[in-house]
Amino acid sequence: MITLEHYLMVSGMLFAIGFAGVMVRRNIIIILMALELMLNAANLSLVAFSRFHVNASGTPNYNAQIFVFFIITVAAAEVAVGLAIVVALFRLRQTTNVEDITALKF
Amino acid sequence: MADSVDQIFVHAKQWLMSPLEGHIPDCLIQIVSSLLNIAAVLGVFLTLFALMSVLERKILGRMQNRYGPNRVGPFGLFQPVADGIKMLIKEDIVPARADKVVHFMAPILIAAAAILVLGVIPYGRNMTPFVIDGGILFFFAVGSTTELAVFMAGWGSNNKFSLLGAMRAIAQMISYELPLIITVLPVVMVVGSLNPDKIVFAQESYHFGFVPHWFVLTPWGATAFILFFVSGLVESNRTPFDVPEGESEIVAGHMTEYSGFKYATFFLAEYLGMFAVSGLAVTLFLGGWHAPLPGLGFVPSYVWFFAKLSVLLFGFIWIRGTLPRIRVDHMMNFAWKFMLPMAFTCLVSAAVWHYSGRRLSGWLWSFAIIAVVYFALSLLLDARRKFTPRTYRFAE
Amino acid sequence: MMSPFLFWIFAILMLVFGAAVIINRNPVASALSLVVSFFGLAALFLSLDAYFIGVIQVLVYAGAIMVLFLFIIMLLDLRAEELRKINWIASAGGIAVALALMFQIFSVVEKFPAAKQSFPPLAKPAPDDVRQIGLLLFNNYTLPFQIIGIVILVATVGVIILSRRETR
Numbered sequence: 164m165i166t167l168e169h170y171l172m173v174s175g176m177l178f179a180i181g182f183a184g185v186m187v188r189r190n191i192i193i194i195l196m197a198l199e200l201m202l203n204a205a206n207l208s209l210v211a212f213s214r215f216h217v218n219a220s221g222t223p224n225y226n227a228q229i230f231v232f233f234i235i236t237v238a239a240a241e242v243a244v245g246l247a248i249v250v251a252l253f254r255l256r257q258t259t260n261v262e263d264i265t266a267l268k269f
Numbered sequence: 270m271a272d273s274v275d276q277i278f279v280h281a282k283q284w285l286m287s288p289l290e291g292h293i294p295d296c297l298i299q300i301v302s303s304l305l306n307i308a309a310v311l312g313v314f315l316t317l318f319a320l321m322s323v324l325e326r327k328i329l330g331r332m333q334n335r336y337g338p339n340r341v342g343p344f345g346l347f348q349p350v351a352d353g354i355k356m357l358i359k360e361d362i363v364p365a366r367a368d369k370v371v372h373f374m375a376p377i378l379i380a381a382a383a384i385l386v387l388g389v390i391p392y393g394r395n396m397t398p399f400v401i402d403g404g405i406l407f408f409f410a411v412g413s414t415t416e417l418a419v420f421m422a423g424w425g426s427n428n429k430f431s432l433l434g435a436m437r438a439i440a441q442m443i444s445y446e447l448p449l450i451i452t453v454l455p456v457v458m459v460v461g462s463l464n465p466d467k468i469v470f471a472q473e474s475y476h477f478g479f480v481p482h483w484f485v486l487t488p489w490g491a492t493a494f495i496l497f498f499v500s501g502l503v504e505s506n507r508t509p510f511d512v513p514e515g516e517s518e519i520v521a522g523h524m525t526e527y528s529g530f531k532y533a534t535f536f537l538a539e540y541l542g543m544f545a546v547s548g549l550a551v552t553l554f555l556g557g558w559h560a561p562l563p564g565l566g567f568v569p570s571y572v573w574f575f576a577k578l579s580v581l582l583f584g585f586i587w588i589r590g591t592l593p594r595i596r597v598d599h600m601m602n603f604a605w606k607f608m609l610p611m612a613f614t615c616l617v618s619a620a621v622w623h624y625s626g627r628r629l630s631g632w633l634w635s636f637a638i639i640a641v642v643y644f645a646l647s648l649l650l651d652a653r654r655k656f657t658p659r660t661y662r663f664a665e
Numbered sequence: 666m667m668s669p670f671l672f673w674i675f676a677i678l679m680l681v682f683g684a685a686v687i688i689n690r691n692p693v694a695s696a697l698s699l700v701v702s703f704f705g706l707a708a709l710f711l712s713l714d715a716y717f718i719g720v721i722q723v724l725v726y727a728g729a730i731m732v733l734f735l736f737i738i739m740l741l742d743l744r745a746e747e748l749r750k751i752n753w754i755a756s757a758g759g760i761a762v763a764l765a766l767m768f769q770i771f772s773v774v775e776k777f778p779a780a781k782q783s784f785p786p787l788a789k790p791a792p793d794d795v796r797q798i799g800l801l802l803f804n805n806y807t808l809p810f811q812i813i814g815i816v817i818l819v820a821t822v823g824v825i826i827l828s829r830r831e832t833r
Contacts (some may be wrong), residue, residue, distance in 0.1 A: 165672045168780040170713070173676045175770035177683055177706075179763045184687035186759025192692055192738060196699050199730070200683050203706055206718075214713040214784055221788025223714060225797050229806055231718050232798070235725050236813050240820035242730050246737045247827035253741050296668070371697065403720050403795050410720045413728025417700060420735050424693060436739070439732060446728075463795055 170211035178204035191252075191259045195245050202238050206231045275569040278309070279395050306398035310387050318540045319349035325586050332590035359529035364427060367526065371425030376527065376534035379418035383541035385411045390548040391465050393558045393571035404465040405457060408549060409450055412504070415542070416442050419513075419523050422535070426526035434522020437597060438513030441503055444604040449500035451612035452493040455619030456484055456553045465549075469557030479563060483556040488636035489618040494554040496612055498584070501546035503600075505539055508589035512597050547581040548574075606650055614642040672712055679705030692738045700731050714787060717795045 177200060184197025213227035253259055273280070282305055289298060323338060323345060330337030338345035363372060388399035389407050401407055416439050423435020457463055460471040472482045484490035503510040514522035524535050551557060555577050558570035565573075595603075618635040625631030682705065685698035703726045710719035774780060802810055 164783055165669050166781055166783055168774055168777070169672070169676075170709070171774045171777075171780060172771060173680065173709070175767055175774065176680055178770065179767035180680065180683045180687065182766055183760050183763035186762055187756045188687055190692065192734065193687065193695055196686050196695060196734065199699065199726075200686065200702070203703065203722075203726075206722075207706060207709060210710055210713050210715045210718055213715065215780075217785040217787065221786075222797060223787065223794075225794070225801050228715055228718050228794070228798055229801055231715075232721065232802070233809065233813055235718075235721060237816065239725055239730055240817050242733060243824050244820050244827070246733055247824040250737060250740070251827050259741065368693075371693075401716065402793050403717055406717070406720045406724065406795070410724035410728065413724055416732050417697075417727060417735070420732065420739075421697065424735075424739065432739070436736075439736065443732065 167211055167215045171208055174204045174208040174211070177201075177207065189260050189262050191249050191261060192246075194261070195242060195249075199238060199242070202234055206234055209234075275394055275571075277569070278393070278571070282306075282309075303399075306388075310398050311384065314384075314387060314541060314544055315537075317544065318537060319353075321540055321544075321582060322352070322536075323348045325589075328583070328586050329590050332587075353533070356530050356533040361529040361531065362526075364526050366427045368425040368427065371421045372526070373531075375418050375422035375425055375523075376531045376538070378421065379415055379538040380534050380541070382411050382414045382418060383538040383545060386545040387541065387548065389465055390545070390552055391469050391557055392548075392574050393569065396558075396571060397466055400466065401464075403463045405453060405463045405468075405549075408545070409446075409453075412542075412545070413446065415504075415538075418538075422527070423523040426523070428526050430520045430525045431523050434513045434519050434525065437519075438506065438523055441510065441512060441597075441600060441604075444601055445500045445503040445608070448496050448604065448608040448612040449504060451609070452497040452500070452615055453549075453553060455489055455493055455615050458616070459484070459619055459623050465552050465557075469552055469559070472556040473559055475563050481556055481559065481561055483554065483559075485554040485556075487619075487622060488632065488639055489615045489622055490554055492611065492618070492639050493615040494550065496608055496615070497550055497554070498581070500608065501543075501550060502585070502588065503604075505543040505546055505585075507543065507585055509592040509595050510600060511594060512600060543582070543585060544578070547578050547585070550581060551577045607646060610642065610646055611639075614639055672709070675705045675708040675712070678702075679709065693735065696731060696734045696738060699734075700727055703727060703731070715794065717798055 181197045181200030181204060184200065185194050188194055188197065209227045209231050213223045213225065213231075216224040216227075218224060249259060252264065256263065258264070282302075285305065286298065286302060289301060326348070327337035327345065338348040341347040341351045363369060386408055389397065389401060389404035391397040397404075419435050419438045419442070423431045423433075423438070426432075456468060460468050462468065472484060475481050480486065485494045506513055514524060519525075524532060527535060551574060558574040560566050560568060560570075560573055618638045621638060622631045622635040625634060679702050682698045682702040686695045686702065689695045689698060703722060707719045707722040710716075710722055
């Protein structure tokens with residue numbers, strides 16, 4: 164029997180994986196991918212809540228799915244801008260490693 | 270009588286399923302039903318692929334004033350069997366520096382996407398293998414994974430020609446996916462559903478008793494159909510747009526390092542993609558499985574579908590026999606500067622047609638919008654064209 | 666609803682390939698693992714009867730975002746990155762923080778009694794979710810929808826300006 168709890172657990176694990184990726188990896192592109200994992204973990208829990216909260220008419224609560232729709236859209240824009248910044252940075256410094264980009268470090 | 274012939278495949282499936290009912294649980298029945306559908310789709314389209322590959326060579330031969338293949342079997346009809354055996358017994362070569370897993374997965378993924386996409390098209394009355402509400406959306410979602418497969422083929426081969434070919438292929442697929450999807454939107458908007466079955470039903474019945482309600486017979490529908498067909502040519506990498514595998518420039522693009530059966534799988538995927546795009550064009554614009562004239566309703570619906578499909582496929586072959594390959598930059602400019610604005614114009618024009626009550630006035634207004642934009646675009650793009658002798662930087 | 670068997674298959678597929686994203690040294694392998702992970706996630710969305718979101722997930726992520734990632738990786742030719750040494754202490758610290766976060770999430774979910782009930786059944790026939798989401802989006806969420814459009818426009822302009830080569 165699969166309950167909401169299972170979905171939330173899986174979502175939490177996915178979020179933790181993404182978080183670990185952001186903490187551990189030093190390549191900006193991989194960090195962006197890990198960010199995507201975290202966003203999608205949030206999406207999974209939102210959709211699970213949407214399915215859990217069924218209206219009187221027997222339909223899922225679509226408000227949560229609209230949030231997911233917006234998150235996916237914003238994620239697409241975010242990735243496009245992020246990767247453009249990575250390309251600009253690579254042209255300037257020939258690196259995508261966050262440890263080499265320390266110009267603002269005091 | 271006509272009705273039973275029309276539904277013969279539906280009844281055949283029910284007859285096959287009937288002994289199972291009551292003996293096994295419902296979920297297993299669903300699985301068996303899906304497997305039967307998959308087997309039917311695969312059987313029909315693999316046969317069509319074999320036929321198409323030999324017919325294409327025959328027709329091209331006729332167009333170029335020569336015989337096509339005519340040695341194997343009557344009229345060369347067994348040529349695909351011979352080709353298949355040849356492909357199967359060829360040595361399968363994998364480059365030493367290739368990424369083995371990615372190199373192996375690419376043909377599987379590309380064929381899987383092409384086959385999955387065929388599942389949502391209604392082939393006849395009650396004959397949609399996979400009924401889903403967002404069928405059109407599913408088509409494009411699965412179709413877009415082809416780009417990933419092409420990338421995997423190009424990158425996994427570890428070969429500069431493969432990588433260049435993959436870059437070209439992905440660039441052109443992304444560019445032409447926009448007009449492809451946007452030309453579908455007017456139909457979806459007018460019908461009010463993403464379900465292919467509902468789109469086909471919306472094109473039922475006839476004006477004045479004999480002109481079918483097909484969307485291709487409206488101004489926006491005709492424009493959208495042409496744009497869709499051209500984008501479909503690009504998406505399936507057919508000849509005027511076969512830049513990614515242009516054999517005179519980059520060997521065979523992303524397929525350079527594939528041999529034997531893996532190469533055949535790419536070939537298969539290309540043809541299946543062509544069938545899928547043509548099938549979707551038939552569904553969206555050519556009335557799906559509806560008969561073109563009211564008196565012809567006695568002919569089974571699937572016959573009409575495949576008749577329309579074969580007309581479009583002949584169009585593909587004809588274009589291949591006629592047009593030379595287009596230069597990469599020309600192709601990109603065409604996508605972004607002409608196809609995309611025209612696709613958006615179709616959307617506006619369809620809205621005008623719909624909200625003016627689908628009458629003659631709306632018909633004329635939508636035609637006027639498309640004509641104005643077309644001529645404006647032609648003038649705009651034409652003014653910038655400079656006919657100067659081409660200068661070669663790296664050659665005499 | 667889907668059978669528990671399929672749920673576990675797709676959940677494990679998603680998690681294993683999600684972990685592969687951050688474990689792989691090769692960026693292309695990471696990106697391809699991320700695609701597989703997103704396919705598993707899309708299947709989980711389908712198991713929650715969210716067909717529209719599931720299909721959108723594949724269309725946007727597998728079709729657009731991941732192709733963008735792969736294109737950039739291909740353009741920058743990042744193979745040299747593989748040779749870097751790993752800072753094991755920092756990595757262990759990062760993983761420990763992530764694990765702590767995960768157990769915190771688990772303990773919060775554990776204390777949520779309603780989550781232990783099964784999902785309530787949906788009306789039959791299954792509701793047309795594309796239509797419902799569309800109606801909601803254009804009736805109740807019109808302003809956010811338009812703002813999202815502007816966000817995308819701004820992103821497009823920004824990307825073009827960022828990636829333009831300086832002409833001198």
